[in-house]
Amino acid sequence: MDHGVVDLSRLQFALTALYHFQFVPLTLGMTFLLAAMETVYVITGKQIYKDMTQFWGKLFGINFAIGVATGLTMEFEFGTNWSMYSHFMGDVFGAPLAIEGMMAFFLESTFVGLMFFGWNRLSRGGHLAVTYLVALGSNLSALWILVANGFMQDPVGATFNPDTMRMEFTNFAALVFSEDAQAKFVHTSIAGFVTGAMFVMGISAYYMLRKQHREFAARSFRMAALFGVISSLAVVTLGDALGRLDYLVQPTKLAAMEGIWHTTTPPSAPWTAFAIPDDVAQKNYAEINIPYVLGPLVAHSFTTAVPGIIDLEQKAKVDTVNGIKAVMALHQYSEDKDPAALATFRQYEQTMGYGFLAQRYAPDQDLSKLTADNLPAVLDRTARETIPNVFVEFWGFRLMVACGFAFVVVFALGAYYSLRNKLETQRWLLRASMWAIPLPIIACEYGWIVAENGRQPWTVYGWLPTYMSASSHTVGYMIFSLIGFVLLYSAFIAAELYLMFKFARLGPTEHAAPKPVEGAGPATFSRPGYAEKSWQ
Amino acid sequence: MTRLLQLIGLAAVLALSLLFAVVAGDYAPWYFAWIVGTVMIVLIATCGAVLFETQETSRADGRDAGF
Numbered sequence: 001m002d003h004g005v006v007d008l009s010r011l012q013f014a015l016t017a018l019y020h021f022q023f024v025p026l027t028l029g030m031t032f033l034l035a036a037m038e039t040v041y042v043i044t045g046k047q048i049y050k051d052m053t054q055f056w057g058k059l060f061g062i063n064f065a066i067g068v069a070t071g072l073t074m075e076f077e078f079g080t081n082w083s084m085y086s087h088f089m090g091d092v093f094g095a096p097l098a099i100e101g102m103m104a105f106f107l108e109s110t111f112v113g114l115m116f117f118g119w120n121r122l123s124r125g126g127h128l129a130v131t132y133l134v135a136l137g138s139n140l141s142a143l144w145i146l147v148a149n150g151f152m153q154d155p156v157g158a159t160f161n162p163d164t165m166r167m168e169f170t171n172f173a174a175l176v177f178s179e180d181a182q183a184k185f186v187h188t189s190i191a192g193f194v195t196g197a198m199f200v201m202g203i204s205a206y207y208m209l210r211k212q213h214r215e216f217a218a219r220s221f222r223m224a225a226l227f228g229v230i231s232s233l234a235v236v237t238l239g240d241a242l243g244r245l246d247y248l249v250q251p252t253k254l255a256a257m258e259g260i261w262h263t264t265t266p267p268s269a270p271w272t273a274f275a276i277p278d279d280v281a282q283k284n285y286a287e288i289n290i291p292y293v294l295g296p297l298v299a300h301s302f303t304t305a306v307p308g309i310i311d312l313e314q315k316a317k318v319d320t321v322n323g324i325k326a327v328m329a330l331h332q333y334s335e336d337k338d339p340a341a342l343a344t345f346r347q348y349e350q351t352m353g354y355g356f357l358a359q360r361y362a363p364d365q366d367l368s369k370l371t372a373d374n375l376p377a378v379l380d381r382t383a384r385e386t387i388p389n390v391f392v393e394f395w396g397f398r399l400m401v402a403c404g405f406a407f408v409v410v411f412a413l414g415a416y417y418s419l420r421n422k423l424e425t426q427r428w429l430l431r432a433s434m435w436a437i438p439l440p441i442i443a444c445e446y447g448w449i450v451a452e453n454g455r456q457p458w459t460v461y462g463w464l465p466t467y468m469s470a471s472s473h474t475v476g477y478m479i480f481s482l483i484g485f486v487l488l489y490s491a492f493i494a495a496e497l498y499l500m501f502k503f504a505r506l507g508p509t510e511h512a513a514p515k516p517v518e519g520a521g522p523a524t525f526s527r528p529g530y531a532e533k534s535w536q
Numbered sequence: 537m538t539r540l541l542q543l544i545g546l547a548a549v550l551a552l553s554l555l556f557a558v559v560a561g562d563y564a565p566w567y568f569a570w571i572v573g574t575v576m577i578v579l580i581a582t583c584g585a586v587l588f589e590t591q592e593t594s595r596a597d598g599r600d601a602g603f
């Protein structure tokens with residue numbers, strides 16, 4: 001396998017995924033916020049809430065239309081650039097991916113059409129139901145892709161079949177209900193809620209700063225701030241759950257995330273708030289440590305040690321020795337179906353991935369050429385390879401977490417001043433809300449970097465190394481398609497930004513006075529002349 | 537009689553919800569948390585808007601509209 005091709009395939013997938021995920025969170029979050037706005041419209045009958053649903057729905061629509069196309073290419077990339085991975089994982093990956101496609105195209109897209117074009121064709125209740133179905137559909141389609149990703153982080157519910165050379169399902173429920181899949185789904189979905197809330201709050205703040213659309217902006221701000229304050233608390237909670245899961249099932253990722261080189265000594269083990277990790281020297285520079293925090297934070301315990309990278313490398317060497325036996329037995333079994341070889345394979349099966357990893361450094365990538373002389377060097381290189389890039393992991397994680405806590409503060413202050421009707425006096429908060437619009441998207445990108453960089457060197461943690469997963473393209477082909485994607489996706493982003501700025505600046509259509517809709521909600525909420533009263 | 541049937545119906549919904557919560561709590565705690573949490577987030581945002589209208593009504597009536 002040409003390593004240039006592997007690296008280019010990784011770069012291409014990382015770029016397309018990061019581009020795609022600039023659109024996804026807004027879709028996940030805006031839909032439920034739209035549903036909440038429409039619910040108020042149905043309850044109170046006030047026109048302004050219908051205007052809110054339609055205006056924010058228009059911005060959501062721009063994002064949805066452009067964003068949906070960016071996801072499609074990734075589904076094809078599995079087949080074109082990651083054919084070995086697709087063969088190895090197809091049995092497991094195929095089902096969730098197919099369900100995701102069905103959810104996205106049938107449920108989500110059908111109801112999105114009804115949501116936009118059904119205002120005059122459906123009853124109020126019917127339209128509200130459609131909006132909720134769009135929200136549910138978009139989040140459920142995310143669920144399935146995260147179930148598949150959960151398997152790559154923590155492979156449960158499947159086993160390796162040495163006759164077909166692929167992972168095969170043993171338990172679909174174990175896959176869907178794996179704790180990793182669950183926590184991933186909730187963290188990602190709620191991260192979308194945070195993104196949607198910040199988007200609405202930030203643009204509303206912009207109107208307030210310019211004293212435009214004040215009735216509209218004040219209500220939108222109030223709803224988004226309350227929506228966001230609970231969502232941001234939930235995203236932090238789920239982040240903690242994911243961190244603990246990484247400690248349990250992906251110790252190398254966790255150690256890199258926290259910059260832990262040496263196994264810690266409880267209970268005083270410090271949490272490193274700041275450091276400059278050096279992957280080559282395997283140490284941190286300029287550390288700022290807070291003692292007694294790491295154990296409870298990561299393992300939820302004062303008495304448990306957290307394994308460090310140096311010790312994890314030693315353990316990887318033992319796994320590699322066993323993995324080499326597993327892979328050699330597998331080769332022999334695939335040639336002559338020898339039951340003794342199968343028995344040996346079964347004995348060391350759990351470490352098979354480490355054998356594949358060692359193959360990369362064996363002479364001519366042939367494990368049978370390993371000798372007592374060259375084995376130690378191969379073990380050293382393989383063990384080093386099992387650790388992800390610590391600098392990227394450490395800082396990716398910290399930037400995401402810092403954003404998370406900043407969101408809690410901004411939403412809480414926004415909710416507080418909105419509830420006290422004192423928002424317009426807090427111009428600094430309005431400005432902060434406006435400038436914070438892109439931050440949740442950036443936090444999501446850091447989140448994916450943490451999740452996927454931290455999983456390296458595996459595509460399926462502990463089972464299939466990344467370098468073995470790619471297709472055998474040429475470097476030229478990969479560079480050509482990479483440039484094509486970058487140009488195309490950059491054009492999508494430019495179009496999105498242009499349209500978003502254009503329509504956000506234009507603002508909502510003003511209605512003279514909110515009229516109660518026939519048969520809707522209690523009349524107490526509809527006061528004639530209400531819209532003219534300036535909100536303050 | 538209708539009241540009684542309504543009551544029985546609601547009691548059945550309650551019992552089913554509890555059963556669902558117990559099963560989901562065992563097998564899918566985070567999925568369950570997402571369902572409950574999302575409903576709560578939407579409801580709180582909705583209540584915030586309804587409260588906004590009440591505050592506006594109070595203000596229009598000359599009463600203190602602060603929270």
Ligand code: HEM
Pocket residue numbers: 153183184185187188191192194195235236238239240242243246253400401402403404405407440441443444445446447448450451452454
């Ligand atoms: C205290 C705050 C947070 C903590 C402790 C936290 C923790 C984590 C962890 C440990 C992962 C890696 C999961 C894995 O191993 O696969 C992750 C991923 C991710 N995070 Fe966060 N996070 C926090 C805040 C945020 C915020 C504010 C956002 C965005 C608004 C966000 C979005 C994401 C996304 C999109 C992913 C990738 C998908 C996934 O693995 O769930 N996170 N987070």
